[in-house]
Amino acid sequence: MVTHAVEVKDVARRFGAVQALAGVDLTVERGEFFGLLGPNGAGKTTLISIIAGLTRADRGRVRVLGHDVVAAFRDARRSLGVVPQELVFDPFFTVRETLEFQAGYFGLRDQSAWIDEILRHLDLTAKANANMRSLSGGMKRRVLVGQALVHKPPVIVLDEPTAGVDVELRQSLWQFVRKLNRDGHTIILTTHYLEEAETLCGRIAMLKAGRVVALDSTHNLLARAGGITVRVVAARLPAAWPQRAAREEDGGFRVGLGSYAELEGLLAAFRGEGIAINELAVEETDLEQVFLNIMKGDSP
Numbered sequence: 001m002v003t004h005a006v007e008v009k010d011v012a013r014r015f016g017a018v019q020a021l022a023g024v025d026l027t028v029e030r031g032e033f034f035g036l037l038g039p040n041g042a043g044k045t046t047l048i049s050i051i052a053g054l055t056r057a058d059r060g061r062v063r064v065l066g067h068d069v070v071a072a073f074r075d076a077r078r079s080l081g082v083v084p085q086e087l088v089f090d091p092f093f094t095v096r097e098t099l100e101f102q103a104g105y106f107g108l109r110d111q112s113a114w115i116d117e118i119l120r121h122l123d124l125t126a127k128a129n130a131n132m133r134s135l136s137g138g139m140k141r142r143v144l145v146g147q148a149l150v151h152k153p154p155v156i157v158l159d160e161p162t163a164g165v166d167v168e169l170r171q172s173l174w175q176f177v178r179k180l181n182r183d184g185h186t187i188i189l190t191t192h193y194l195e196e197a198e199t200l201c202g203r204i205a206m207l208k209a210g211r212v213v214a215l216d217s218t219h220n221l222l223a224r225a226g227g228i229t230v231r232v233v234a235a236r237l238p239a240a241w242p243q244r245a246a247r248e249e250d251g252g253f254r255v256g257l258g259s260y261a262e263l264e265g266l267l268a269a270f271r272g273e274g275i276a277i278n279e280l281a282v283e284e285t286d287l288e289q290v291f292l293n294i295m296k297g298d299s300p
Helices: 044-051 073-078 095-105 112-121 137-149 167-182 194-200 218-225 261-272 287-295
Strands: 006-015 018-028 033-037 059-064 080-083 155-159 186-190 203-208 211-217 228-234 245-247 253-257 277-284
Touching: 006 044, 018 044, 018 211, 033 044, 033 194, 044 059, 044 155, 044 186, 073 080, 080 137, 095 112, 095 137, 112 137, 112 167, 137 155, 137 167, 155 167, 167 186, 167 194, 186 194, 194 218, 194 287, 203 218, 203 287, 211 218, 211 287, 218 287, 228 261, 253 261, 261 277
Parallel strands: 033 186, 033 203, 080 155, 155 186
Antiparallel strands: 006 018, 006 059, 203 211, 228 253, 228 277, 245 253
16 A cells, blocks of 8 residues: 655644644655745644654644554654754764764664765765864754764655755755655755745645645646746836735835736836836746745735
């Protein structure tokens, strides 16, 4: 029987007066690169904590590769590797010792070759014998990624893995993660860098106020949004267009159009009212615009 990599059924969790999750349903298939997006406070980290067995749901069920995260927590946890947002580390050990101890928690010994490979891919080889407390924030985050991978879990959850990480590491990290995905690992990613999600994820769920408000392939989300976005700098917009625009901090406007055919109508309206255009740029609608529309409650 084929099982899902992760199965979440009607999961709810409340913290006092805050309803962090309000009945979440989603499944992640084996081998997927799956994005979990949402604004701060949407419930992403709470959901990840429940999947990882760190928090109990008030109701609902979660399975990892068919293992219930409560009833079969050991098997579920062994199937999962999690990179948390927070920089949690033991300051008394070196990088290599940290990874060796992490492997030992899963009963694994003699993992030197795999640890060497992790260190190489995360550009940590030169820091292998450095004490954890001597590392920069970006280096510590690399070690967290290594800890999540050291027991070779089939399902990997990356919770904001590139926060505070330099561009060079970000690129090398994604090369490594793509390789893991090609090798059959299921990847679940949360990120505020929406261009990363658009590039990497085949399917995306968007959370808002503890509920799934969009769940589809990245291609379908972008296709449903359609159209183009025009960024224009001018003293004002033509009278017929302000309701379709968003004002930017620099005084410009972003105008959503259904197609390129509408662009001529916009330009004609500027000419008709004698409004000078100081700057104009045309962009295909990207995941960031789709995300903003959905969070505002607009149809994607």
